[in-house]
Amino acid sequence: MKKIALISVWNHxxxxxxxxxxxxTFLNSxxxxxxxxxxxxxxxxxxIIRFTNLSYLVAKFKVIFRNCFVKLFYLKIKKNxxxxxxxxxxxxxxxxxxxxxxxxxxxLYQYIxxxxxxxxxSDQVLHPANLLMDYFTLNFVPKDIKKIAxxxxxxxxxxxxxxxxxxxxxxxxxxxxxxxxxSGQKIIKKxxxxxxxxxxxxxxxxxxxxxxxxxxxxxxxxxxxxxxxxLGDNRLHRDFANRLKKTTxxxxxxxxxxxxxxxxxxxxGDLKPFDIGPAEFVNLLxxxxxxxxxxxxxxxxxxxxxxxxxxxxxxxxIKETRSTNSRISSLLGQLNLxxxxxxxxxxxxxCLQKTINYIIVETKIKKIKELSAKYLLDxxxx
Numbered sequence: 001m002k003k004i005a006l007i008s009v010w011n012h013x014x015x016x017x018x019x020x021x022x023x024x025t026f027l028n029s030x031x032x033x034x035x036x037x038x039x040x041x042x043x044x045x046x047x048i049i050r051f052t053n054l055s056y057l058v059a060k061f062k063v064i065f066r067n068c069f070v071k072l073f074y075l076k077i078k079k080n081x082x083x084x085x086x087x088x089x090x091x092x093x094x095x096x097x098x099x100x101x102x103x104x105x106x107x108l109y110q111y112i113x114x115x116x117x118x119x120x121x122s123d124q125v126l127h128p129a130n131l132l133m134d135y136f137t138l139n140f141v142p143k144d145i146k147k148i149a150x151x152x153x154x155x156x157x158x159x160x161x162x163x164x165x166x167x168x169x170x171x172x173x174x175x176x177x178x179x180x181x182x183s184g185q186k187i188i189k190k191x192x193x194x195x196x197x198x199x200x201x202x203x204x205x206x207x208x209x210x211x212x213x214x215x216x217x218x219x220x221x222x223x224x225x226x227x228x229x230x231l232g233d234n235r236l237h238r239d240f241a242n243r244l245k246k247t248t249x250x251x252x253x254x255x256x257x258x259x260x261x262x263x264x265x266x267x268x269g270d271l272k273p274f275d276i277g278p279a280e281f282v283n284l285l286x287x288x289x290x291x292x293x294x295x296x297x298x299x300x301x302x303x304x305x306x307x308x309x310x311x312x313x314x315x316x317x318i319k320e321t322r323s324t325n326s327r328i329s330s331l332l333g334q335l336n337l338x339x340x341x342x343x344x345x346x347x348x349x350x351c352l353q354k355t356i357n358y359i360i361v362e363t364k365i366k367k368i369k370e371l372s373a374k375y376l377l378d379x380x381x382x
Contacts, residue, residue, distance in 0.1 A: 002116035004034040004380065007136060009123050010096065012088040013258070014229075014281045015297030019122050021095055021278070022202035023150065025210060026373070027119075032380060034119075038098040039108055039135065059129075062260035069261050080274035081257060087277030095214075095279075108140050117380060121150035122180060122202050128156060131163055137170035147173060148379045151180040151199045151372070154187055157326050168192055176379040178372075181330030198330070199372035203300050204365060211304060215283040221253060221271065227288035228254040228269065229281075229298045232314040233262040236344025240310070241268075241292050247348045250289060255281070296327050303335070303365065306358045310342050310351060334368065335361050 006024060009016040020036065027034045070078040102111045112118065118141050125136040126149075134140075138147050159167050168191045171177065178197040179185050188196050226248070228241050245252050254269030255276060256262065265272075276284065285291055285298060286305040293299060294314035302309035311328055332338050339354055 002033075002114065004032055005099070005112060005115040005118045006034050006036045007118055007120045007125070007138065008036055009125065010036060010092060010098075012085055014278050015295060016123050017088065017091060017096075017278045018282070018297060018301075019202045021091075021214075022204075022206050023119070023121060024096060026202060026205045026376075029206070030377065035097050035099045037102060037108075037112075038100065039102045040104075041133065041135065042104045059259070066257060066259075066261035070257070077257060077261075084274045084276060087275060087280070091277040091279060105140070112141055112145065115145060117146035117148060119148045119150055119376075119380075120174075121152050124153045124155035126152045126154045126184070128154070128160055128163055128167075131166060137166075138173065139170055141173075143173075146175050146379075148176040148376070149174050149178055150376050150379075151178060151201055152184070153180045153327050154184045155327070157183040157187070159187060159191070164191065176375075178375055181327045182333070183326040183330065197371070197375050198334075199375055200365070200368045201297070201300055201331075203297060204304070204369055205373060205376075208304055211282055211286075211301075214279050215286055216279070219287045220273070220276075220280060220283050221287070223251065224289045225251050225253045225271070226290045226292065227285055228252055229285070229291070229293045229295050230254070230256075230262075230312075231259050232294050232312075233260065233264065234294070234312065234314075234344065235264060237292065237294060237312045238264060238268050240312075240342065240344045240346070240348075243348050244290060244292070245270075247352070248290070253284060253288070255284075296331070299328055299331065299340075303361065306356075306362075308352075308356070309340060311340055312342055312344055335364050337361065 004027060006020070008020045008023065010020055024034060024036065070081065099111070102108050118138060120136060120138055130136050141147050171188060171192050177188060177194060178199045179188065180199070180201055182198060185196055185198050188194055226241060226244055230237055241252055251270035252268070253271045253273070254265065256265040256269065256272055282301060285301050285307070288307060291298060291302045291307045291309040292312070293302070293309070294312045299309065299311045311332070328341070329338070332340055337356065342351065
């Protein structure tokens, strides 16, 4: 039987790589041969035109600025970031199975014909910033090859008016559509009048024992600690961590300068490891006493490992409709855990009195997981 083509993301991001690993591992567990398409677009115009999207431009600028700034003024941090990049590459080479390199659009059109189905997912692949790249749209996939969207996210609550027509067009080409959050479900209903399933992120599809094996049995840090994984640069979030540190007496372990250089992080955190790939990320989070984050996937792994966690909105001054906060709200809302979302100025004692009944949470996750797995397997088998 022909393999399944996975159209996914594999950039240097903990959440992106872990969800891709999870989706591939899930399919492998059902003996469904698959590989991640290792595609690189050589079209100069298609690469450049993406910069006309403001959110994409801002994100890229932050990464470029970070790399240039630390190279000029913080050479030690630059070397540390390079070390982390090496860990990401090691994870990709060890744990993910890719196709042969597919360079250019014409090659992609021919190569995709060798698969029996394509699965798009997960992460923010349907974000408006990706539309001009015209890859995650699956417009290159022939009509007779099954096109399945598993738990993709738009990352926003509304599609820009100037992208509505093209978004409707590619959504209508999918044979099976699902999304990761309620806001995405509403977008699809509004655009093409289809009721689609809200399914869980791939990281929740696979058994905890698989994550245990990936992270290893030995603790990276032997002592108790607070794990902080902030992608944004909000001061209140760091102040909350410092107040929690003062209350508990625990040190702060912080992963820093992921998407951008955050100057305030130069004086934040007690331990700041950089030799941390995706497997080590799971190790650090799973062994923490407390988890503080503004990350969707760090929130998920906090649930998997029954952590005492608090999640902050990465974007506070930006309206929910334009930010990526909605996916976290959707997940916590499904589990009746919206009280875990904080601003950062809350009283520590009050927060610590909020408990999580993980027996109830795990029951809900199990049900969501079963329905999600059934959706994906039925789509591939029909």
